[in-house]
Amino acid sequence: MTVSGQPKGGPGILWLSRDFRFQDNPAMLAALRQGPLLPVFVLDGQTRAQGATSRWRLQQALIAFDAELRRRSGHGLTLLEGEADRVLPELIRQTGAVEVHQSDWPAPQMRRVQDRVRAALKPLGATLVLHPGHLLAHPARVRTGAGGAYRVYTPFARALRALGPDLPVAAVGARISVRDMPAIPLDRLELAPDMARGAAVLAEHALPAGEAAALARLEDFLDHAADYATQRDRPDLDACSGLSEHLALGEISPRTVWAMASDRLRGDAGGIAKFLSELIWREFAWHLLIAFPQMAERAWRxxxxxxxxxxxxxxxxxxxxxxxxxxxxxxxxxxxxxxxxxxxxxxxxxxxxxxxxxxxxxxxxxxxxxxxxxxxxxxxxxxxxxxxxxxxxxxxxxxxxxxxxxxxxxxxxxxxxxxxxxxxxxxxxxxxxxxxxxxxxxxxxxxxxxxxxxxxxxxxxxxxxxx
Ligand SMILES: Cc1cc2nc3c(=O)[nH]c(=O)nc-3n(C[C@H](O)[C@H](O)[C@H](O)COP(=O)(O)OP(=O)(O)OC[C@H]3O[C@@H](n4cnc5c(N)ncnc54)[C@H](O)[C@@H]3O)c2cc1C
The missing domain is CATH 1.10.579.10 (DNA Cyclobutane Dipyrimidine Photolyase, subunit A, domain 3)
Structure with missing residues (x-):
C-alpha cells in the first residue's frame, strides 16, 4: 500500500470520467503531488453505452478541457481507447506510477468499472484513489439518525443544510507540468456518430462548453437571480441558470456553485435561496441512486x-x-x-x-x-x-x-x-x-x-x- 500525497517521482495519473475542471478538483491536486500530471480519458464500453447526445456533449467537454490544459502546460489530454481495467494497468507498467487518482462519479456503471480497475491494479502493487468532487457533501456524511439513507427530500435538505456542504479546495496553479504520452488525437474523436439528429443543429443551439463558460454562466445568473423564485417555472423566460450540463460533466463543482451563490444570499429576496434548494434536489437524486443503484431500471416502490x-x-x-x-x-x-x-x-x-x-x-x-x-x-x-x-x-x-x-x-x-x-x-x-x-x-x-x-x-x- 502507498500513502496518497507522498511524491513518488512518477507521473500523477488522473483518470478523468467527469469533473473536467481546474477549480475545486481534489483528485487533480492529489495527482499533481505525485509528479507531472498525466490526465487520461479512457474511451471505454461504459462511455459508449451513454446516450448519443450526452456523448456528443462529453466530446465538447473533452475539447474544452484539453484546450485549457494546453494553455496551462503546453501538453494535451491523453485519450486512450479500451477497457479501463486493461488500459490503466498498462499505463502503470509504462510509467512506474503507483496510484491512479479519480474524482468519484458515484454512478452504478462507474462503480462496476472502478471495482474491475481496483482488481487489475492490485497485482501491480498500485491503487485506485477516489476523491470527492461531484457532490456537495460526501455521501457518508448525510445519514438519518439510524444511519440510513433519506427517502424524503425535506428532511434530507434540512440535514444537509445543518451539516453544511463541504468547502471547495484551492484551484490548481496557472502553470502545471503535464506528462505527454502517445494518444489518440482529440480531433479524430467522433463520440456520437450514431446521433439520430444532425450534430450541426445541436452545435448551432448548444451552450458553450467548458469550465470558463460554466463560471461565466454562474456569474451571469447570480447577477440576475432575484426573479428566479417567481419565474423559474416559465419556459418562455430565461430565468434559470442553465448550469445543469456543466454540473453533469463537472465543468464546475456543486461546492463552487454553492459557495458563490451563498456569498450573494444577503440582500436577495428569495431567488438565490430557491436556487440553492434546487441544487439540493440534485444532491438528493445522487443520495437516492447511491442507496438504490437500480433506480434507473426498477421502481423504487x-x-x-x-x-x-x-x-x-x-x-x-x-x-x-x-x-x-x-x-x-x-x-x-x-x-x-x-x-x-x-x-x-x-x-x-x-x-x-x-x-x-x-x-x-x-x-x-x-x-x-x-x-x-x-x-x-x-x-x-x-x-x-x-x-x-x-x-x-x-x-x-x-x-x-x-x-x-x-x-x-x-x-x-x-x-x-x-x-x-x-x-x-x-x-x-x-x-x-x-x-x-x-x-x-x-x-x-x-x-x-x-x-x-x-x-x-x-x-x-x-x-x-x-x-
Ligand atoms: C423527467 C425529468 C428528467 C430530468 N432529467 C435530468 C437529467 O438527466 N439531468 C439533470 O441535470 N436534470 C434533470 N432533470 C432536472 C431538471 O429538469 C434540470 O436539472 C433543469 O431543468 C436544468 O436547468 P437549469 O440548470 O437551468 O436549472 P436551474 O433551475 O437553474 O436549477 C439549478 C440546478 O439545480 C438542479 N436541479 C434543478 N431542478 C432539479 C430537479 N428537478 N432534479 C434534480 N436537480 C435539479 C440542477 O443541477 C440545476 O442545474 C430532470 C427533470 C425531469 C422532470
Whole structure:
C-alpha cells in the first residue's frame, strides 16, 4: 500500500470520467503531488453505452478541457481507447506510477468499472484513489439518525443544510507540468456518430462548453437571480441558470456553485435561496441512486413493478417525434431534439403525459431523455422520472396528472414558447433536424383526447390499487 500525497517521482495519473475542471478538483491536486500530471480519458464500453447526445456533449467537454490544459502546460489530454481495467494497468507498467487518482462519479456503471480497475491494479502493487468532487457533501456524511439513507427530500435538505456542504479546495496553479504520452488525437474523436439528429443543429443551439463558460454562466445568473423564485417555472423566460450540463460533466463543482451563490444570499429576496434548494434536489437524486443503484431500471416502490405500463408502440413513437398533438408536450420535445435541453416545468409535463395519459412505461421516457439531453445525469433523470410516474420515493402520487393545457396557460401565458417551437423559427429548426424517414408534415397539428387519456389513467390506477 502507498500513502496518497507522498511524491513518488512518477507521473500523477488522473483518470478523468467527469469533473473536467481546474477549480475545486481534489483528485487533480492529489495527482499533481505525485509528479507531472498525466490526465487520461479512457474511451471505454461504459462511455459508449451513454446516450448519443450526452456523448456528443462529453466530446465538447473533452475539447474544452484539453484546450485549457494546453494553455496551462503546453501538453494535451491523453485519450486512450479500451477497457479501463486493461488500459490503466498498462499505463502503470509504462510509467512506474503507483496510484491512479479519480474524482468519484458515484454512478452504478462507474462503480462496476472502478471495482474491475481496483482488481487489475492490485497485482501491480498500485491503487485506485477516489476523491470527492461531484457532490456537495460526501455521501457518508448525510445519514438519518439510524444511519440510513433519506427517502424524503425535506428532511434530507434540512440535514444537509445543518451539516453544511463541504468547502471547495484551492484551484490548481496557472502553470502545471503535464506528462505527454502517445494518444489518440482529440480531433479524430467522433463520440456520437450514431446521433439520430444532425450534430450541426445541436452545435448551432448548444451552450458553450467548458469550465470558463460554466463560471461565466454562474456569474451571469447570480447577477440576475432575484426573479428566479417567481419565474423559474416559465419556459418562455430565461430565468434559470442553465448550469445543469456543466454540473453533469463537472465543468464546475456543486461546492463552487454553492459557495458563490451563498456569498450573494444577503440582500436577495428569495431567488438565490430557491436556487440553492434546487441544487439540493440534485444532491438528493445522487443520495437516492447511491442507496438504490437500480433506480434507473426498477421502481423504487416494489409494488409498482406490477403496474400494467404499456411498452413501445405508436404512442411512444408519436411522443418521441413530438407529434402528440398536445402543444406544450410537443414544444418541449422539439426543444430537446434541437437544443439538447428542455425546461424543467416542461420536462414534468412531457413525462406526465407519457406515463399517465399514454400509460407508457417511465423507463422508455427515461431512455429517450438519456439519448437526447446534453445534461443527462443518471441520478436526476431516474429520480425525476420515478417522481413524475408516481413510483419513486417522495413521488407525486399517480393520480396527480398534469393537464398540459392548464400548465401551458399558467406557465406560457402568451404562448411565446409554444409558438416558437410549433410554428416559428424553432419549428423550422426542428424540421431540419429530424431524419427524412420520419416524414413529418410541415405544419404542426393539434389533437384532443386529454380527458379520455386522464380517465384511462385513473381507471388503470384504480384497478391496480384494487389488486
Ligand atoms: C423527467 C425529468 C428528467 C430530468 N432529467 C435530468 C437529467 O438527466 N439531468 C439533470 O441535470 N436534470 C434533470 N432533470 C432536472 C431538471 O429538469 C434540470 O436539472 C433543469 O431543468 C436544468 O436547468 P437549469 O440548470 O437551468 O436549472 P436551474 O433551475 O437553474 O436549477 C439549478 C440546478 O439545480 C438542479 N436541479 C434543478 N431542478 C432539479 C430537479 N428537478 N432534479 C434534480 N436537480 C435539479 C440542477 O443541477 C440545476 O442545474 C430532470 C427533470 C425531469 C422532470
Amino acid at each position: 416494489p409494488e409498482w413493478d406490477g403496474f400494467p405500463w404499456r411498452g413501445a408502440g405508436p404512442d411512444l413513437t408519436r411522443w418521441q417525434r413530438a407529434e402528440t398533438g398536445m402543444a406544450l408536450v410537443d414544444a418541449g420535445l422539439r426543444e430537446m431534439w434541437v437544443t439538447g435541453r428542455m425546461h424543467n416545468r416542461v420536462r414534468m409535463v412531457v413525462a406526465s403525459y407519457l406515463t399517465k395519459h399514454l400509460l407508457t412505461d417511465w423507463r422508455l421516457g427515461l431512455a429517450h431523455f438519456e439519448d437526447c439531453l446534453t445534461d443527462w445525469d443518471p441520478a436526476s433523470n431516474a429520480m425525476n422520472w420515478q417522481w413524475v410516474a408516481g413510483c419513486g420515493p417522495d413521488a407525486a402520487p399517480f393520480f396527480r396528472i398534469f393537464n398540459p393545457e392548464k400548465q401551458a396557460a399558467q406557465y406560457d401565458p402568451q404562448g411565446t414558447y409554444r409558438q416558437h417551437w410549433l410554428k416559428g423559427d424553432g419549428a423550422q429548426a426542428y424540421l431540419r433536424a429530424t431524419p427524412p424517414r420520419w416524414n413529418l408534415p410541415p405544419d404542426w397539428r393539434e389533437s384532443g383526447g386529454l380527458e379520455a387519456g386522464r380517465a384511462r389513467a385513473l381507471a388503470a390506477y384504480g384497478a391496480f390499487r384494487e389488486g
